[in-house]
Amino acid sequence: MTSETIQITTHRCHLLQSHAQPKAIVVKPLGPFEWKCLEEEFCLTEQMAGQPIGMAAFEMDTIDSFRLPDPTTLGWITAQLLPMLKGRWDNAPMILGGYSLGGLFALWASTCTDEFTAVAAGSPSLWADWWGEYAAEHPSRAKWVYMSVGNTEDHTRKKPYALMGECLRKQHALNQQQLGTARCTLEWNEGGHFANIEVRKAKAFAWCVNHCLG
Numbered sequence: 329m330t331s332e333t334i335q336i337t338t339h340r341c342h343l344l345q346s347h348a349q350p351k352a353i354v355v356k357p358l359g360p361f362e363w364k365c366l367e368e369e370f371c372l373t374e375q376m377a378g379q380p381i382g383m384a385a386f387e388m389d390t391i392d393s394f395r396l397p398d399p400t401t402l403g404w405i406t407a408q409l410l411p412m413l414k415g416r417w418d419n420a421p422m423i424l425g426g427y428s429l430g431g432l433f434a435l436w437a438s439t440c441t442d443e444f445t446a447v448a449a450g451s452p453s454l455w456a457d458w459w460g461e462y463a464a465e466h467p468s469r470a471k472w473v474y475m476s477v478g479n480t481e482d483h484t485r486k487k488p489y490a491l492m493g494e495c496l497r498k499q500h501a502l503n504q505q506q507l508g509t510a511r512c513t514l515e516w517n518e519g520g521h522f523a524n525i526e527v528r529k530a531k532a533f534a535w536c537v538n539h540c541l542g
Contacts, residue, residue, distance in 0.1 A: 331367060336408050340387045344370045345417075347380035352537045353413055354423050355405070355444070357430045358385040365526050372530035377537040382417050384409065388430075396436050396456070410443055421445040421540040424470070427529055428521070429453050431475075435499075438473070439466040446472035446536035450528050451481065451521055454495035455488040463499060467506035472539045474532050475500060476515040478523055492521065 329346045342363065354373065358366070363385070370383050386409060388401075410422065424444040426434045431452030438447040439462075447470040454460075475496055482493030500514035513535065517528050 329367065329371065336386075336404075336412060338404060339409075341409065342366060342383075342385045342387075343416075344383040344385075345381075346374060349380075350382035350417055350420055351379045352377075352381050352423060352445075352540050353417055353420050354381055354383045354425060354533050354537075355409070355413070356383070356385050356424070357388045357401075357426050357433055359388055359430060363387070369526045369529055372526060373533040373537070376530050376534035379537055379541060381533075381537060382413070382420065384413055396433065398433070398436075401433075402437050402440055405437070406441055406443060423448060423533060423536040423540065425449065425474075425529070425533055425536065427451060427525055432456060432459070435463075435468065435473075435475075438468040438470045439463075440469075442469050444470045445540045446470050446474070448474045448529075448532035448536050450476050450525070450532050451478060451492060452496070452499075453488065454499055455491040459495075460498070463502055468503070471507075471511060472536055473503050473507060473512040474515070474535045475503075475513070476517055476528055476532055478519045478521055478528075479516045480519060481521050 332343045374381050422444045423446045424434045425448030427450040431449030434447050435449050438444055477492050477496045503512035
């Protein structure tokens, strides 16, 4: 595996690959401290997918960076990041994903562009007040949508985590209605919101890789 960090105008981006020509590319926002487990996440994803992948993780400096809508970051992705990745990795299918607030960003961005073949959202923050109405009117433009949630998240008294299960059940039903039952899934994982995050992200990306490649 090779890892390279480059500056692309306004964002630092970490590029990981183990083969010269990956079969699929994972694009993801990288929150504070998340970079410490990035290589582990990459290796787990490639192992679970059974396919060579590339990964482009762009840094988001603070939690405020995930406030939506975010046309500035999405514009940077479509105008700056993706053209560079397509030139580097020969137009492999693009997968957008993230965890928690990053998962919400991924789902939102997939409603705004056709650039991504699949979207992966681990325990996405769908409790945001505006999301339900927005999602009903703006279906994902990706072909495949994966979501996951911990099986104890809605058994806690602590909000907003207590709302996760209900929110994801509603969103999954909406995905089935908008995209078709064969093109989306909702997976329940052991534990709460902060359990086995790297493994859960890798499972999400691997599902997307395998469905993109058919």
